[in-house]
Amino acid sequence: MSHLFHAIIHSPFLPVPFRPGAAAAPSLGVNVAWPSRALRLPRASADKREQAMEEQGGAAALGWAARDATGVLSPYNFSRRVPRDDDVTIKVLYCGICHTDLHVIKNYWGNAMYPVVPGHEIVGVVTGVGGGVTRFKPGDTVGVGYFVGSCRSCDSCGKGHENYCAGVVLTSNGVDRAHGGAATKGGFSDVIVVSEHYVLRVPDGLPLDRTAPLLCAGVTVYSPMMRHGLNEPGKHLGVVGLGGLGHVAVKFGKAFGMKVTVISTSPSKRQEAVEHLGADEFLVSRDPEQMKAAMGTMDGIIDTVSAWHPIAPLLALLKPLGQMVLVGVPNKPLELPVYAIVPGGKGVAGNTVGSVGDCQAMLEFAGKHGIGAEVEVIKMDYVNTAMERLEKNDVRYRFVVDVAGSLGSAA
Incomplete structure (x- = not known):
């Protein structure tokens, strides 16, 4: 499996180039172009x-x-x-x-x-x-x-x-x-x-x-973290994207006592992620060496990116049975190769905001830990x-x- 992932991590936020004569990797079309909210x-x-x-x-x-x-x-x-x-x-x-x-x-x-x-x-x-x-x-x-x-x-x-x-x-x-x-x-x-x-x-x-x-942003990341067990001290959480949702996910992850790694295409966000928001590590997703070194290290990933990006390289960062949750809504369908999830028993889930109970619990947690x-x-x-x-x-x-x-x- 590792050689397949290594072949695509050279440019994880760009489409995998097609090689003439090569067999197409088996994949599932994950169409998130029309969010359930809109439908x-x-x-x-x-x-x-x-x-x-x-x-x-x-x-x-x-x-x-x-x-x-x-x-x-x-x-x-x-x-x-x-x-x-x-x-x-x-x-x-x-x-x-x-x-x-x-x-x-x-x-x-x-x-x-x-x-x-x-x-x-x-x-x-x-x-x-x-x-x-x-x-x-x-x-x-x-x-x-x-x-x-x-x-x-x-x-x-x-x-x-x-x-x-x-x-x-x-x-x-x-x-x-x-x-x-x-x-x-x-x-x-x-x-x-x-x-x-x-x-x-x-x-x-x-x-x-x-x-x-x-x-909205807070409960959108808080509720799947609770539902998928990404709230346990000592677990390793990856947060893809450091925007309106991602920066709150970092705060919740640290308040839960987790190790948090921010995954971004922008090296310039390293200082903000680590020194200001308190992330433990910062991973440049366009750097193949960094991506390779982090393979199989994370218990879960919250993907907040709303632009198209390949998710197979991100799934490679998960441990066996790890869980990725998509909360961003790209305008083009994402592509999910089955080899990225089947051998490791990994899961991919979606989430839209949270229930009334989720939101009230999130506010109470934020109040207890001073999160805004x-x-x-x-x-x-x-x-x-x-x-x-x-x-x-x-x-x-x-x-x-x-x-x-x-x-x-x-x-």
């Missing part, structure tokens, strides 16, 4: 959505919305729904910016329901509760993540995996069937109304701006520039909008 977005008709919005009749809200595929955001006035018995009304304080927001406002996934108010990494304060709410009261500091509803009756919901419910209602650009099929409006707004079942309690002491990205994302806080009037920079990966590591400090004078 679950059935469209309501424009007329039905507009009618549902008019019938909401709730409190006036001010947000920033994209009106078309240019993705340009500008002030937008709309109404939130009338709160129901189990609803919590939240003043939005901060909202992180995720790559998903960029994909949706520019309609890269073909599912945008304009006008789109992005934002699903929301931290705020409760300003009102319905009569049936038991877990929250006005003044509580809370969070809202990637989804704000699910069917609550399917097998996934019954097992506490609402994030995999076929009827999941996304926080932004989702179809809220329980409220007339209205398109959901996210956290780039001054107020949001959410059922208490999907609201999270933010532990005291966590900086609110640095907490916002944990509600590295952020650049911006005002709402900078958001279009931030989106341009995000598309160029020009951010360290997450933009967070100071919503409460922006929208009072935005329109």
